[in-house]
Amino acid sequence: MTQAAPSQQTALALLQSVFGYPAFRGAQAEIIDHVVNGGDALVLMPTGGGKSLCYQLPAMLRQGVGIVVSPLIALMQDQVDALAEVGVRAAFLNSTQTFQQALAIEQKMRQGELDLVYVAPERLLTQRCLELLEICPISLFAIDEAHCVSQWGHDFRPEYIKLSVLHERFPAIPRIALTATADQATRAEIISRLQLENALQFVSSFDRPNIRYRIVEKASGRQQLLDFLQAEHPQDAGIVYCLSRKKVEETAEFLNQHGVTALPYHAGLELAVRTKNQARFLREDSIVMVATIAFGMGIDKPDVRFVAHLDLPKSIEGYYQETGRAGRDGGPANAWMAYGLQDVVQQRRMIEESEADENYKRLQSGKLDSMLSLCETIRCRRRHLLSYFGQNDASTHTNCGNCDVCLNPPKAFDASVATQQLLSAIYRVDQRFAAGHVIDVLRGMDSERIQQWRHDKLSTYGIGSERSEAEWRAILRQAIAQGYVSVDYESYNALKLTETARAVLKGEQSVQMRQYEKPQKAAKQKRAVSKGYDETDLSAQGQHIFEKLRGWRMETARLHNVPAYVIFHDSTLRDIAKANPSSLEDLRGVSGVGEKKLATYGEEIVKLVASLN
Missing domain, CATH: 1.10.10.10 (Winged helix-like DNA-binding domain superfamily/Winged helix DNA-binding domain)
Known part of the structure; x- marks a missing residue:
């Protein structure tokens, strides 16, 4: 299938008018230009780094519909809602739809009336879906969470291996594979299994400077967690990871008993309960989700202020992926973990008792050793993390000043x-x-x-x-x-x-x-890590406007039945409060306010701000 030349609209013009962002970040512009011109790409970019724009904009600029392969059925509705809010024609095809609803989407695809369609890999690999794609104009294939293809990775999905069919059946259509976590071995496996040998690789810095990494000696894990939340994150949204379903439920109950609104999430809960709890976490403020690693992939909630681990993750990749769900809005966030001897024994036993072959066990033992090394290190944790992912630049030669080892150097003996x-x-x-x-x-x-x-x-x-x-x-x-x-x-x-x-x-x-240090009770801290941002640079009036805008956003989101961040991120509300707009023109150009949102919400915002001045 031959592609028409890209639209005269430039990627930057679309970024500004549709998404409301003034400029590209990092390698985004280069990636988008490469894919728009028909090239394949492998993109490694940290969570919150703007991966989705790397396929959304090319899909809008090229002829046809962009097919996004995603394992996240539970989140597709929110992803599509967020795109609809900015005026992008998007839909999904998955098992939650009736046959008639799916037919309507398929009809729109054939007629070229959609920019993006999200599809689970199981659905895409059906004969019906592949035949549909044969007769539709396709602009690109985006394979999200591409690390799922790796049998040696931390989040393997068997159906991802079969996605090489895209290259075999649609060789002329560009493919872009994206992930936030892949060491050298996982990267090589993604390239091999997806047949991306000729793809350009774009590897961004793995650094998330806004996240403070902290690992504490486990004494009484749940109580230490509660002390940490009460001292540093009262009323904040966050995620607590536990290894077992039983521990998830016990921890959620413990937190609720002590005044923290906590919800459980694990694969053993009924689907309706999991779906309801996930929706509450995404749509409400101040919810703590206590979960197994079954929860969280692709979670786009920008104002998660902390991720805590009560059990040792199996690998640095898993740890980095899970902690990366904090601070997606760029505001300060905490990655906190309580770790003890029993964690080491438990993880080693799980590897030994697994039914995997010796090669796999050896690989998992190596990954666990790397994780233990991060826990026991006496050097900057961020440098340790970045070195693990093969990043060798200035950031791996200087201490970060924002991890527990830098802030309170441990004594070696x-x-x-x-x-x-x-x-x-x-x-x-x-x-x-x-x-x-x-x-x-x-x-x-x-x-x-x-x-x-x-x-x-x-x-x-x-x-x-x-x-x-x-x-x-x-x-x-x-x-x-x-x-x-x-x-x-x-x-x-x-x-x-x-x-x-x-x-x-x-x-x-x-x-x-x-040197062993007795665990200290978390001291109450100034809200340096607080509601999304350190708002000290807002005037008293600006802070008042910001809080009122948050209230307006919550009501608007409830009316639209979408998460609050789909309306506007905290960072955008903060910029609006700073701008103190008295006209639509004052609002235009605020980061995160594109033309569609300006038309939809502009008058309301200007009116609200005027009433507060």
Whole structure:
């Protein structure tokens, strides 16, 4: 199928008139120009970096309809609503529609009456859908969340592997694959499986400077989470990730009991409940979603002020993807995690007990090791993250000043003797006992079990009595992370020495560790991380206008049955409050106010602002 020349309208003109943004960011302009001219592209751009514009604008500039392959059926309605608000002709095809509704969309596609259609990969791969695409004018294929194609990645979707059919059946139509997270191996797999060998690769900086990364020693996880929320995020929207469904429900209940509006989300809940909870999270302010990783991919809520983890993620890719859901509006946000010895043991056990082949287990162990390294690092966490993704520029050579390691540098100490004591104790109990018993031996505890096994007679009994149980757990956790100790899950979590332990025991290798610090209760902070932005640069009158605009937006969103951010982002309301417009002309040019929104809401906003002056 031959394509007509791109419209005389330029991408920048559309960006300004339709989306209301004054200029492109980063590589957006180059990517759009490449795709408009028929080129394939692989785009790696952090969450909130503006990936969607990279396929939306080319779809509008090229002849035909842009097909967006997305795994996110639950979010397609909101994505289409957001485009409709700015005047883009968009629709979706998925299993939530009646046959008649789908027929109507298909008719519009054939007649060239749509700019964009969102389709789940399962739907796209049906014979009916492929035959429909054969007879429709298609401008491009956008494959969103492209990391789902990787069998070694953190979010594998089997149906994504079959998307190579797009290249085979539609070789003349440009394809753009997009993701926020892909290390070098995942990137190579995306290219191979989607047959994008000739695609240009656009890799943006992975840095999200507005996110503050913090990992704390887990003592009482739920209480630490509550302290953190009460101190820093009262009334803020956020996401809490837990590993199990049971923990999700217990954590949500705990938060509700302590005055935090929290909703559970996991695959075991009825679809209607999941859908309702997701809709509330997207449409209401101040909701905390407690979820398994089943929740969140593609969530476009811009004012998520924090993402918290009560369990260790399986990989840095997963951690980066999940924390990336915070602060999409560019405002300050927190990525907070409580992490302890049990997390390490649990994740190692899950890998060992999985039915995967040895290659996969080895790969997952490597990813977990990288995650543990991030947790235990004594250097800037942001530098550590960026280095993992292969980013090697000025940002990976300077400390960020906005992570816990930079703000409160941990003390490192020579842990060679302590590690020798630990390894010796494991050896003396015949490598048959779990962490609790080994630590009791080190601390010289007088328990029935120690008496039963006569472990009070060992040379290692009591040699570590000057350290607390929590200190020894921190040392053991780091010894596991550094590869000196393993856990035998088939023998009741018995601790075992690895080959690398020998050099430490013989004094041939020194060991550096983080000094244990007793967890501190989160102190109440000034609202540096607050309702989307630090509003200190607004005058008292500007702040008053901003709050009234938020109220107006909430009512307008309710009337339109869309999330509030679909009407306007906080950043746009803030700019309107600063501009204090007295006419439509004053509103034109405010970032986020395109022509359609100006026509739809301009008069109301000008009238509201006038009533406040």
